[in-house]
Amino acid sequence: MGDFGYSFEGYDPTRHVRASLREKQISHKHAREISLHIRGMTVEKARDFLQAVIEKKRAVPFRRFKRQVGHRSDPGVMAGRYPEKSAAEFIKLLDNLESNAEYKGMDLDRLTIVGAVAHKGILIKRFIPRAMGRSTPKNNVLTHVELVAREA
Incomplete structure (x- = not known):
């Protein structure tokens, strides 16, 4: 396995904590949309949202990869889906972030x-x-995900 860095700039080890998920077989499109949506949330709020996605109660809004994606009845969500596999991997990553x-x-x-x-x-x-x-x-693209949190 190669030596990986982080794309987050301005990392301060005293104020920030980070975790990463490397070479996972999840959709990079789903991972991008989930990442965009949970940025700015608290860790608990993000975990609750991802649990609701797995239970198909809340949809992840799709902003870039939204062609041929049906609309959802969630408020504020036009095109959206329920990426269960990606959401489960993000929950594991949030657990890792909390442990760190x-x-x-x-x-x-x-x-x-x-x-x-x-x-x-x-x-x-x-x-x-x-x-x-x-x-x-039959090609398969693996995905890297990085999370950085700050203590407010």
């Missing part, structure tokens, strides 16, 4: 997410054999 904050001696109730970023990871190339000696590519 607890290790640093920070107050968990005052943590606010100030940086949430999703990047495309490596491309896993595979091929499906077809008739007449042909093959069809």
Whole structure:
């Protein structure tokens, strides 16, 4: 595994805490939309939101990748979906972030997410054999997610 850095600028080890998820098989589009939505929330509020997404009570608003996405009845959400697999991975990442904050001696109730970023990871190339000696590519893009929180 390579040496990874963080894209968050202005990191102060005394005020900030960070956690990352590397090379996960989740949709980078879903991860981007979740990251955009939970930025600015407290950790508890973000966890409640992600639990509601898994239970299909709240939808994640899609802002960039919204073509052919149906509208939802949530207030303030036009196009949206319920990315359960990505939401479950984000909950694990929030648990990791809280553990890191607890290790640093920070107050968990005052943590606010100030940086949430999703990047495309490596491309896993595979091929499906077809008739007449042909093959069809089946590619899988892994995803990196970074969270940075600040004690308010």
